[in-house]
Structures are given as structure tokens and as C-alpha cells.
Amino acid sequence: MSSVVIVGTQWGDEGKGKIVDLLTRYADYVVRFQGGNNAGHTLVVDGRQFIFHIIPSGILYEDKKCVIGNGVIIDPAVLLGEIEELSEKGLPVTPERMMISERAHLIMPYHSKLDKTTEASLADGKKIGTTGRGIGPCYVDKVGRRGIKIGDLEDTELFRDKLEANLEEKNFLFTKKFNVEPLDFIQIFDQFQEYAEKLVPYLGNVSVELDNARKRDENILYEGAQGTQLDIDHGTYPFVTSSNTIAGNACNGSGAGPVHIDEVIGILKAYTTRVGEGPFPTELFDETGDALQQKGGEFGATTGRKRRCGWLDGVVAKDAVRLNSITGLAITKLDVLSGQSTLKIAREYTLDGKSYQAMPANIRKAQAVQPVYEEAPGWQEEIQEVRLFENLPVNARDYVRKIEDMTEVKASIISVGQDREQTLLLKNPFEK
Numbered sequence: 316m317s318s319v320v321i322v323g324t325q326w327g328d329e330g331k332g333k334i335v336d337l338l339t340r341y342a343d344y345v346v347r348f349q350g351g352n353n354a355g356h357t358l359v360v361d362g363r364q365f366i367f368h369i370i371p372s373g374i375l376y377e378d379k380k381c382v383i384g385n386g387v388i389i390d391p392a393v394l395l396g397e398i399e400e401l402s403e404k405g406l407p408v409t410p411e412r413m414m415i416s417e418r419a420h421l422i423m424p425y426h427s428k429l430d431k432t433t434e435a436s437l438a439d440g441k442k443i444g445t446t447g448r449g450i451g452p453c454y455v456d457k458v459g460r461r462g463i464k465i466g467d468l469e470d471t472e473l474f475r476d477k478l479e480a481n482l483e484e485k486n487f488l489f490t491k492k493f494n495v496e497p498l499d500f501i502q503i504f505d506q507f508q509e510y511a512e513k514l515v516p517y518l519g520n521v522s523v524e525l526d527n528a529r530k531r532d533e534n535i536l537y538e539g540a541q542g543t544q545l546d547i548d549h550g551t552y553p554f555v556t557s558s559n560t561i562a563g564n565a566c567n568g569s570g571a572g573p574v575h576i577d578e579v580i581g582i583l584k585a586y587t588t589r590v591g592e593g594p595f596p597t598e599l600f601d602e603t604g605d606a607l608q609q610k611g612g613e614f615g616a617t618t619g620r621k622r623r624c625g626w627l628d629g630v631v632a633k634d635a636v637r638l639n640s641i642t643g644l645a646i647t648k649l650d651v652l653s654g655q656s657t658l659k660i661a662r663e664y665t666l667d668g669k670s671y672q673a674m675p676a677n678i679r680k681a682q683a684v685q686p687v688y689e690e691a692p693g694w695q696e697e698i699q700e701v702r703l704f705e706n707l708p709v710n711a712r713d714y715v716r717k718i719e720d721m722t723e724v725k726a727s728i729i730s731v732g733q734d735r736e737q738t739l740l741l742k743n744p745f746e747k
């Protein structure tokens with residue numbers, strides 16, 4: 316029995332979806348513990364593409380149970396849309412296969428409207444570049460103790476009271492501060508009664524469910540969303556998402572106790588990308604950056620935005636190892652680097668003659684630091700068909716070894732292409 320947490324080590328989009336899918340084979344439970352439909356995991360299975368925003372991708376396996384923990388925030392329209400789409404593709408989602416924590420908060424229509432309206436009102440340079448899905452405003456209400464939990468859908472009176480109070484406040488903001496149309500109470504209330512009918516059968520106590528699974532010696536996979544540098548506390552604040560994305564939150568966001576986590580796999584893309592605004596010390600503004608963007612197909616799965624691209628950042632990687640207690644790395648998209656003559660990895664940053672071994676907390680420093688690079692020779696061969704580490708070109712092997720030396724963590728998995736099969740599983744975290 317093992318519990319394994321998967322986290323992104325960079326700014327999200329590290330290819331977590333594929334690794335989660337790979338490890339799901341060995342898991343009985345797949346659990347999401349934070350974020351909402353700002354996440355987008357793309358999976359290609361037998362040539363068919365699936366994009367998940369809310370439902371754990373474990374749903375693709377009939378014998379796995381998927382869990383949405385209390386730390387997740389749920390837009391019911393998006394969730395029901397995913398359930399419907401999966402059913403149309405012949406993968407029915409039922410309460411036997413998926414449990415949703417009754418404590419998870421709802422993303423309400425006013426949250427997404429507020430997210431977009433706020434972003435639009437900010438001057439360039441102040442915008443966060445959010446996904447516009449209502450993530451920030453929803454977590455603000457949760458922490459402000461006025462949020463609506465999905466479990467409140469079972470109690471019509473409670474739901475009505477909360478909606479009334481929240482909408483009054485939000486409509487005040489819409490009309491008086493932002494000068495936009497207010498939202499209609501009846502329309503939202505009626506819509507959510509329909510959602511309630513469909514979603515209440517999925518609700519349950521996730522903490523109890525997972526504890527029982529653990530006592531039955533079952534394997535649990537915790538699927539993180541976004542990445543370490545987007546963490547609300549430890550990321551490049553304020554250019555972050557509004558939840559804790561690091562491994563510790565697998566416990567908070569699901570109701571599991573901290574001593575029951577056995578392994579933490581950090582997903583590390585072989586180069587770096589970022590979508591949205593904010594510091595990115597190794598960003599490339601030249602044809603190498605364009606080449607990585609093109610070859611890596613670097614477009615956001617949720618918003619379709621072009622991702623900014625740059626060299627691998629060892630400072631970011633070391634931050635992630637420390638903050639998450641990473642026990643094994645999954646290095647993804649190594650194939651995208653084929654064809655580069657020289658590769659670079661940032662070893663540290665400098666600013667005003669001072670060296671930085673970790674991302675500075677001060678946002679202006681984080682924006683201004685300069686990477687100090689170590690160079691590594693590239694390789695020309697395409698490696699998508701390689702399945703054994705020793706069959707990788709020597710320079711690709713050396714690049715992996717360099718990452719391991721820098722982070723002091725071994726690679727457990729190397730991904731050399733989009734498909735499930737294009738993977739080198741060096742050490743299975745579920746096997747002791």
C-alpha cells in the first residue's frame with residue numbers, strides 16, 4: 316500500500332496529466348486536492364485526445380475510483396459538461412466511480428464574472444493573466460467564510476440564504492464599481508437546483524473514504540494541479556493561483572493525515588514554460604524560444620494561450636524539491652530538446668552582485684534576477700521511440716544526470732512523447 320503525490324515543479328503545464336495517467340495503472344484511487352477548472356490535463360490514449368479540467372483522469376480506467384477533495388473548487392456547469400462528454404465517449408461516470416467532497420466549494424457564476432471583470436479593469440503590468448475561471452474570487456469567499464459548499468446544495472434553505480447574501484454583495488460591485496450588468500438571483504437559483512439533482516448523489520466524506528481505502532491497503536494517487544511557482548504562499552506572488560499547489564496540500568485538500576504520504580513525484584519539464592504574467596528568469600525571446608514553443612506544442616489546455624518558453628531553471632527545480640519533499644522526478648518532454656546544439660540550465664540567479672539560490676520573495680527582485688547558466692551539449696537524434704535509458708543519446712543521458720545532480724533527486728520517469736507508451740519508467744513509486 317502506498318500514497319503517492321504528484322506535483323508540478325514549475326509554473327504548471329509540466330505534463331502532469333500524462334504521468335498521472337501512467338501511475339494510475341498502479342493506483343486504486345486518484346484524488347484531486349486543489350484548484351479548479353483552471354487546470355487542464357491533456358491525455359492522448361490510442362490516438363484519442365482527452366482534456367480534463369476537473370475530473371481526475373483516472374476515470375479512463377474502469378476499476379479506479381476518482382475523488383474530488385475538499386480543497387478543490389467546483390464549477391458545476393463544467394463538471395457536468397465533463398461527465399456528459401465522457402459518457403458520450405462511452406465512459407460513463409457514476410457515483411460508484413467518483414466521489415466529491417461535500418466540503419468542496421462551488422465556483423458560482425459571479426466568481427467567473429468577477430474574475431474577468433477585475434482582470435479587465437487592471438492596467439497592463441498589474442494584470443495576473445488569470446484563466447478567468449473564477450478561481451481567485453471563489454477562494455476569497457471561502458477564506459472570507461461566506462463561500463457556498465457543494466454540500467449546501469442538499470439544503471435548499473441554506474443555499475438560498477447564502478446565494479442571496481453573496482449575490483447582493485457581488486451585484487453591488489458589478490453595478491457600482493465595475494459598471495457592468497448585475498446577475499439574476501432566480502436564474503442562478505433555478506439553475507443550481509438542476510445541478511443539485513445531478514450532483515448530490517456524488518457527495519460524500521472524502522477523508523473517511525480515503526482512510527478506509529488506506530486501511531484496506533489500497534494505493535492512492537494524489538494529483539496536483541498547476542505548479543510549485545504558482546503556489547499562493549511559495550510562488551511568485553501575486554502572479555500565482557489562489558491555492559496551495561505544493562504536496563503538503565494533498566493532506567489539507569483531501570482530509571488525509573500527513574504521515575500517510577509515502578512518495579512525492581515532481582514533474583519537471585526538460586525546459587520551462589509559463590502561461591500568464593509574472594517573473595520567468597530563464598525566458599527566451601529569440602528563435603530558440605519560438606522553436607520550443609512550436610515543437611513542444613506549447614499552448615494552454617484551458618485557455619489556448621501561447622505559453623512563454625525558456626531554458627530549464629535549476630533554481631526553480633531546487634525550490635520545488637525542498638518545498639514538496641520530492642522523492643523522484645518525472646522529466647517530461649525530453650524529446651522536444653532534440654535538435655538543439657547547446658542546452659542551458661540556470662544554476663543560480665544574480666542581482667546587483669548578489670547570488671540567489673532560491674526565487675526571491677520580493678516580486679521586483681524576482682522580475683529582475685539574471686540566470687547564471689551552465690551549458691550542456693545537445694543531441695540531434697529524435698528520441699520518441701526510445702524505451703530504455705541506455706538507448707538515449709549520450710548527451711541526453713548526461714542532461715538527465717545533470718538535472719539529478721543539481722536537484723539531488725533521481726529521475727523515476729522520463730517522458731519522450733505525448734503517448735502513454737512513449738515513457739521510460741525507471742522506478743515505480745508505488746513499488747517499495
Ligand code: IMP
Binds near residue numbers: 354
Ligand atoms: P488562476 O488560477 O486562473 O487565478 O490564474 C492565476 C495564474 O495561474 C495565471 O498566471 C494562470 O495562467 C496560471 N494558471 C492557473 N492554472 C494553471 C494551469 O493549470 N497551468 C498553468 N498555469 C496556470
